[in-house]
Amino acid sequence: MVTRLLNHGAARMARISLRVLGAVFGGYALSALLVAAAGAVMARLGMARSEAVVLAAMLGFVAYLCLLLWGFSVKSVARLWLVLAGAAAMMAALLCLFVIPNDSEGSCLRFLAVLGMT
């Protein structure tokens, strides 16, 4: 009985930790990717480069806020992580399409490494 309760408590703590990590850090990582990708897309569509970046960055906080609220309300932690990972992969792929032609000195992989560090 006691061990079952402990296990239950430990599992709950683990789920909550994974959710907080996913929503706060995963949500930020995805927002940052969204910002970089949206800046690239808007610049490609004809907006002045600097303007596209500033607009994307300002909207990034709203995107992060939505991701946080969703992250703490979605039913399962597994789904939280799956959706975050899937969206991040899509953004990274999109970025590679736009970045390679713009990036004279680095490759797509190097770019993603930089992104991982910041």
Add this chain to the structure above:
Amino acid sequence: MESTFRKSMAWLHTWAGVVIGSVLFAIFWMGTLSVFDKEIDRWMMPGTRLAPSMHSVSLDRVAHAVTATLPADASQWRINLPTERVPVLRLSYQDGAGNAIVRQIDPASYQLIPDQGTRAGTGFIFPFHYGLHLKWMDLGEWLVGLAAMTMLVLLVSGVIIHKKIFAEFFTFRPARRLQRSSLDLHNLTGVLWLPFHFVITLSGLIIFIGVYFPQAHLGAYGSGNEAKAAYTAEAYGSYTRPKANQPGTLASLDAMASHAEREWAGGRPFLVRVWHPQDANSYVEVRRSYAQDITMNRDQIYFDASTGAVLHRFEAAPVMTVQRFISGLHFIQFEHWTLRWLYFLAGLSGCVMIATGFLFWLEARRAQHAKKGLAGVRMVEALTLGSVTGIIIATLAFFIANRLLPPSPLLGASFAGTGRAELEMWVFYLVWILTFAHAAWRVRADPATQPARRAWREQSGAIAALAVLAVALNWITTGDHLWRALGAGLYGVAGMDVLLLLGAAVAGWTARRLRSRTVASTTVAPREADHA
């Protein structure tokens, strides 16, 4: 994560509030004070309490005075011109060791005002607001960013979990149990000022797009320093050119300033910066004032220092102007006293909202935790005390230390290796830690004796006493009592004294009420008003 969306939001609101509330209160408290940071400067730097200057400033005379004091290896120096709120010229430069030096210049005599030995409002309180003075890996700025995002989450989840948002506009039942009245006050301040809280928090984040999304330009510009520099130049208009390492001269700064005024159709400069002074490639940056405008424009003109020819001029593009407008909403650097006081009141209401949120959490659990012997309420109560009354006490101790420490020359260059300005900050941090220790020590007693009530009473009493002491010390050490300050037109100094006395009255009244209220009034049925 809970069975319904609203329950998830209630869980999130409760726990995000308890975990981040302390940092949030510190940010809101320091931000509220920052509304009057320049007035706090005048109070803490008596040597700068000058009457507003009537004559226009000659930048060439400033340059002459600056060149005499500037170290030979300074990479740049800048002058901020006097404003309605700042009667002095502010000179800042980096010395050879990379230290940022700030000095004040009297605009009537062009003499350096003796170092006042304090960081005061603009140097301590304002940077605390956005960076917590934690410089290591920009940890402070990131913590403030996390707290700000949490604040947005708290505001949205707070609205979602409300059932009767309209009724709560008008509901405050101060005579009811503390649990009910603290919730009323939490809702009242939260709902009534909701637009302000949301806009002030989001705009605070948007100011720092470069800090919180440092990689934003990577998609559009690519990686590397060159890409970053291109983005900065295109978005913010920064211009730079390398040193020539040949001696150079400085043409008339006044001529450059009037050239800029003509280009801006009457707009006036507020900042003049000389890059690479004395070098042949030296250049001068002139920035346009936004004292009459919400938008903190990025209008700037760069001149060749030796010829006075225009090298580069910049005005922000539309989206960047929106960013500067949103920043201006947050910084309120425009001249408008009514709005400034409203910002101050709205900031205080944010502090009340955070503090009453803590109180409601505590009251909803106090009886239950006492019965089960849980430590949660005790720990959070000590945390709340130190975060709310504690930081107010520490701020007052900072003001008092400012008036009690002898002036820098008397103190010697340093005391035990620490300058006067650093000593003031140490007083702040030590007193703040002491308030946490006092709270933790008090709440350890038997819950039946209501030890927390005693801690709240004692810290409120300390606020009242220290605030009065600060006003008295200002009088004794500078002679500027309230009537004299008002008579001399030192409204910033007088205003700070008045606010200190008002604060003392509120804190003293609170301490008295905490003494007289009956013991029975705080025992509650657990989790009653759970819907909020």
